[in-house]
Amino acid sequence: MARRLQTMLLLTAVVVLSAPPSVLGQKYRRPRREGQQYWKNMASQDLKEAMDVAMNQNWGVAKNVIMFVGDGMGITATTAARIYKGQQRFGRSGEEGYLRWEKFPNSAFIKTYLLDRQVADSAAAATAFFSGVKANYYTIGVDNRVQKNMCFASLDHKNQVSSVIDWAQKEGKHTGLVTTTRVTHATPAALYAHSANRDWECDTSLGLVGHGCKDIARQLAEDEPGRSINVIMGGGRHPMGSTYLPNTDPRSCGRADGRNLTLEWLLHKTARGYTAKYIHDLGGLLDLDIQNTDYVMGLFGDSHMDFEADRKNHAGGQPSLANMTSTAIRLLSKNRKGYFLMVEGGRIDHALHNSEPRRAMDDVLAFEDAVTTALNQVDTRDTLIIVTADHSHVMTINGYPVRGNNILGIADYSETDKLPYTTLMFTNGHGYDYRYDAAQGKVVRADVSTVNTTAYGYTPLAAVPMPEGGETHGGEDVAAFAIGPMSHLLHRTHEQNYLAHVVGMAACMGPHASTCTRPKPDLSHQILRR
Numbered sequence: 001m002a003r004r005l006q007t008m009l010l011l012t013a014v015v016v017l018s019a020p021p022s023v024l025g026q027k028y029r030r031p032r033r034e035g036q037q038y039w040k041n042m043a044s045q046d047l048k049e050a051m052d053v054a055m056n057q058n059w060g061v062a063k064n065v066i067m068f069v070g071d072g073m074g075i076t077a078t079t080a081a082r083i084y085k086g087q088q089r090f091g092r093s094g095e096e097g098y099l100r101w102e103k104f105p106n107s108a109f110i111k112t113y114l115l116d117r118q119v120a121d122s123a124a125a126a127t128a129f130f131s132g133v134k135a136n137y138y139t140i141g142v143d144n145r146v147q148k149n150m151c152f153a154s155l156d157h158k159n160q161v162s163s164v165i166d167w168a169q170k171e172g173k174h175t176g177l178v179t180t181t182r183v184t185h186a187t188p189a190a191l192y193a194h195s196a197n198r199d200w201e202c203d204t205s206l207g208l209v210g211h212g213c214k215d216i217a218r219q220l221a222e223d224e225p226g227r228s229i230n231v232i233m234g235g236g237r238h239p240m241g242s243t244y245l246p247n248t249d250p251r252s253c254g255r256a257d258g259r260n261l262t263l264e265w266l267l268h269k270t271a272r273g274y275t276a277k278y279i280h281d282l283g284g285l286l287d288l289d290i291q292n293t294d295y296v297m298g299l300f301g302d303s304h305m306d307f308e309a310d311r312k313n314h315a316g317g318q319p320s321l322a323n324m325t326s327t328a329i330r331l332l333s334k335n336r337k338g339y340f341l342m343v344e345g346g347r348i349d350h351a352l353h354n355s356e357p358r359r360a361m362d363d364v365l366a367f368e369d370a371v372t373t374a375l376n377q378v379d380t381r382d383t384l385i386i387v388t389a390d391h392s393h394v395m396t397i398n399g400y401p402v403r404g405n406n407i408l409g410i411a412d413y414s415e416t417d418k419l420p421y422t423t424l425m426f427t428n429g430h431g432y433d434y435r436y437d438a439a440q441g442k443v444v445r446a447d448v449s450t451v452n453t454t455a456y457g458y459t460p461l462a463a464v465p466m467p468e469g470g471e472t473h474g475g476e477d478v479a480a481f482a483i484g485p486m487s488h489l490l491h492r493t494h495e496q497n498y499l500a501h502v503v504g505m506a507a508c509m510g511p512h513a514s515t516c517t518r519p520k521p522d523l524s525h526q527i528l529r530r
Ligand SMILES: *[C@@H]1O[C@H](CO)[C@@H](O)[C@H](O)[C@H]1NC(C)=O
Pocket: 241, 242, 243, 244, 260, 262, 263, 266, 278
């Protein structure tokens, strides 16, 4: 067997030199080249659907809203994940499929720039789409008057902005947040915190510049709207002070004040006659008595939760994003006035920063599972679901792999240096691998034909070197997809802060609580006959 494999590899190597590039990438069941009838039928189906959507716009009021945020899930990542899904799950060519939200009736492009940056970070981006106001780089829940590290300015209530969580709570709705990052990380923090620096997650990170400001974990446990959030799930036992283990992760945030904010959070609820529960593993989540629980805090990692590819699925392990989403919806649905829920696939971003496309795509698919789970549980006639991303990454899809080529494989050869290159690459990242070759008297790049480019840890070549984990965000627009009441408000290219206003208008809350009008569409001016 081993010998046969060796012979095959050898043969492949020989063939590769003379054969078309397609030989290099593993190929999946390739469809026959579909003919005219196939494309006409498909377009007819889509036209019918598009007309149905246009004639049946839902102008109702959204009782519930779920915002799904794929952190760092740019267009490239979704296209790649769509192909990856078809190849991995169905052994198909991959290009022909859809991710669940790609069939939502409405979508739009979203401009992600910040007040002071062309390319966004998660903190200011989330401030835009959760509070409806664009902000400065690195800041959370504050307006243009607060720049990074301006602790004093961030304390002024005039400079703070309210979020969709505040708006929903004001209408008597339940609220929840579910993420795979620390619950104090940038995206979830923008729902409840006001901070001049997203890194101020716990007391030890405040330092001198943050002196006098309250860390994000304490804002979650002590302040409104954080402490009134019914469902809080993700990682973050370090910043919440609920683990006995010392913080050895330089990227996590451990407390030095000795406070157990999880315990304080529990006591605050029970003192008011509510039932509250703290859970920390999959078993705890599955055992949760949802009917008799008003508040739940699930902290499933000391720092972030694991990537989906590394997640342990046993009782002592971690729940999937879908498991957390499902539990959250069941608990929040108990409120007759409805709820607001945010679900973040938070580590798509981290996998891309690590230049690991495969881990990122597994997390996109876990995120998709969460969306599918939600769709199975809610009625989209009264529930608005938005799926979006905060910003993109600098991953790209190179030309011209053949149809059905492994998305993690080799795309083609460069005619210039005669070396192969992968389909997925980064314009910057720690996969940078160029060196000076004295024999050739020039700089040469790594030969990727000698490595397994489909492995989880493979880091594709990058043009600009970055430290490990330092691949950057990308600045092109992201997409937003919507289904449910008023989803047609997403219809062209919009600014990122518009998303919060769509939520407010759909659910009649926040700045749109009193101006929540529903004009009747007037078709009389339209020519209905040919
Ligand atoms: C903090 O409180 C929670 C909830 O009571 C408990 O499970 C946890 O063990 C406590 N952690 C520490 C470090 O005291």
